[in-house]
Amino acid sequence: MALSNVVETPASGFNFENVSRNVALEGLLEGGHTKAPKPMKTGTTIAGVVCKDGVVLGADTRATSGEVVADKMCAKIHYISPNMYCCGAGTAADTEKTTDLLSSNLTIFSMNSGRNPRVVMAVNILQDMLFRYRGQIGASLILGGVDCTGNHLYTVGPYGSIDNVPYLAMGSGDLAALGILEDRFKPNMELEEAKQLVRDAIHSGIMSDLGSGNNIDICVITKQGVDYIRPYQESEYKDKRQRRYKYRPGTTSILTEKIVPLELEVVQETVQRMDTA
Amino acid sequence: MDSQIKGVSTGTTILAVTFNGGVIIGSDSRASIGGNYVSSKTINKLIQVHDRIFCCIAGSLADAQAVTKAAKFQISFHSIQMESPPLVKAAASVLKELCYNNKEELQAGFITAGWDRKKGPQVYTVALGGMLLSQPFTIGGSGSTYIYGYADAKYKPDMSREECLQFATNALALAMGRDNVSGGVAHLVVITEEGVEHVVIPGDKLPKFHDE
Numbered sequence: 001m002a003l004s005n006v007v008e009t010p011a012s013g014f015n016f017e018n019v020s021r022n023v024a025l026e027g028l029l030e031g032g033h034t035k036a037p038k039p040m041k042t043g044t045t046i047a048g049v050v051c052k053d054g055v056v057l058g059a060d061t062r063a064t065s066g067e068v069v070a071d072k073m074c075a076k077i078h079y080i081s082p083n084m085y086c087c088g089a090g091t092a093a094d095t096e097k098t099t100d101l102l103s104s105n106l107t108i109f110s111m112n113s114g115r116n117p118r119v120v121m122a123v124n125i126l127q128d129m130l131f132r133y134r135g136q137i138g139a140s141l142i143l144g145g146v147d148c149t150g151n152h153l154y155t156v157g158p159y160g161s162i163d164n165v166p167y168l169a170m171g172s173g174d175l176a177a178l179g180i181l182e183d184r185f186k187p188n189m190e191l192e193e194a195k196q197l198v199r200d201a202i203h204s205g206i207m208s209d210l211g212s213g214n215n216i217d218i219c220v221i222t223k224q225g226v227d228y229i230r231p232y233q234e235s236e237y238k239d240k241r242q243r244r245y246k247y248r249p250g251t252t253s254i255l256t257e258k259i260v261p262l263e264l265e266v267v268q269e270t271v272q273r274m275d276t277a
Numbered sequence: 278m279d280s281q282i283k284g285v286s287t288g289t290t291i292l293a294v295t296f297n298g299g300v301i302i303g304s305d306s307r308a309s310i311g312g313n314y315v316s317s318k319t320i321n322k323l324i325q326v327h328d329r330i331f332c333c334i335a336g337s338l339a340d341a342q343a344v345t346k347a348a349k350f351q352i353s354f355h356s357i358q359m360e361s362p363p364l365v366k367a368a369a370s371v372l373k374e375l376c377y378n379n380k381e382e383l384q385a386g387f388i389t390a391g392w393d394r395k396k397g398p399q400v401y402t403v404a405l406g407g408m409l410l411s412q413p414f415t416i417g418g419s420g421s422t423y424i425y426g427y428a429d430a431k432y433k434p435d436m437s438r439e440e441c442l443q444f445a446t447n448a449l450a451l452a453m454g455r456d457n458v459s460g461g462v463a464h465l466v467v468i469t470e471e472g473v474e475h476v477v478i479p480g481d482k483l484p485k486f487h488d489e
Contacts, residue, residue, distance in 0.1 A: 124346075127339075127342065127343070130339075131342075131343045135283055135284060157284055157285050158284065159283060159284030159285065159338075159340075160284075160339035161284060161339040161342055163317050165317070165319070
């Protein structure tokens with residue numbers, strides 16, 4: 001009935017097969033000194049703005065795992081299709097996989113129907129999937145893109161709610177970023193002004209939120225194409241390594257050496273051609 | 278009462294009122310998270326499920342959007358099979374079935390209003406657990422508690438279009454003035470046999486009452 005939506009939605013309800021596996025794993029770790037690793041969250045600032053010529057998306061690049069910065073140059077702006085990109089906040093694995101799944105789905109749709117996917121289609125697929133999982137998939141997404149109907153920016157919440165807006169910020173730094181956006185957003189801005197606005201919004205999130213930091217990525221989507229600037233701006237607080245952390249050969253002293261030659265006999269040799277052309 | 282809704286909720290004020298020749302359906306435009314953060318000032322709570330049938334949503338935004346999506350499809354399919362526009366009661370029933378059969382998982386309530394050839398303008402309430410009720414006018418959402426008195430006192434059957442518009446606007450303004458999770462702009466849709474007309478009243482143009 002639906003044209004080319006390839007992912008088969010399960011017949012009923014949800015797939016929680018991995019829950020029992022996780023419980024068993026946690027049971028195994030319980031006795032020992034190790035604890036189950038905390039899922040990597042992108043405590044994050046992401047923002048998007050619709051301007052005259054297209055859509056500008058921005059994100060910071062810090063990924064945290066508890067109180068530790070797990071990744072200083074994490075890519076939070078994910079590719080969906082040639083005309084759409086998606087920023088993700090929440091659990092890093094969830095945003096990564098959800099956007100990957102969406103991207104694959106839309107590629108197959110494009111191939112089957114011969115059309116470029118529209119932003120509303122991507123939003124609908126995301127909404128259906130996240131609603132089905134009732135908030136268990138911790139992905140808050142900002143989807144922006146340009147298609148034949150215009151420039152669009154949508155927010156998709158983890159429970160499956162959507163909203164179509166001209167400017168938006170999400171993640172733990174959203175309140176700081178939203179302050180900047182509310183103050184300076186104007187409809188139909190020029191591209192450079194919009195890029196500066198998004199950069200300032202992310203910068204404000206980085207300064208005021210502990211979960212956001214490091215560099216700023218910007219992605220500009222227009223009818224002509226996509227300009228993914230990574231990083232748009234590097235953090236002023238990059239530190240220099242104080243020493244060299246590579247070990248010289250000879251650091252570990254060799255105490256004894258024993259060589260045992262293995263005597264092997266070739267019993268049978270077969271060659272099979274493989275066509276790699 | 279709305280803090281039990283997980284995710285974005287439309288703690289809201291919604292209403293629908295019949296008048297002579299049509300029906301007006303209206304809502305505020307605020308979406309909140311946890312009762313103290315406004316996540317959207319411009320959310321659309323008046324969803325068109327068919328040419329002359331609208332539905333306004335209250336409760337969890339995700340649940341309401343998912344239900345109205347499914348309902349829109351089912352009503353459209355029903356209309357094609359019957360080769361005629363659906364009855365408002367049919368649309369309300371579709372919503373009711375979805376709400377009742379999934380009452381454990383869903384937290385969303387609806388007001389369905391519209392015009393059809395058989396009975397003219399009608400208003401139906403579909404409550405949280407799936408109750409379906411037909412009334413000449415109805416109010417819903419968290420903000421409705423503040424305007425029961427106003428609505429009961431000021432409603433008259435067979436009002437004119439202008440009187441009804443004023444009634445609905447005043448009711449929304451009063452509710453938005455007292456309920457913290459209702460606010461933004463007032464959206465009103467006037468549905469008649471001839472067509473559908475949207476009226477949007479920004480917050481500063483709403484009627485003001487004694488202490489504002």
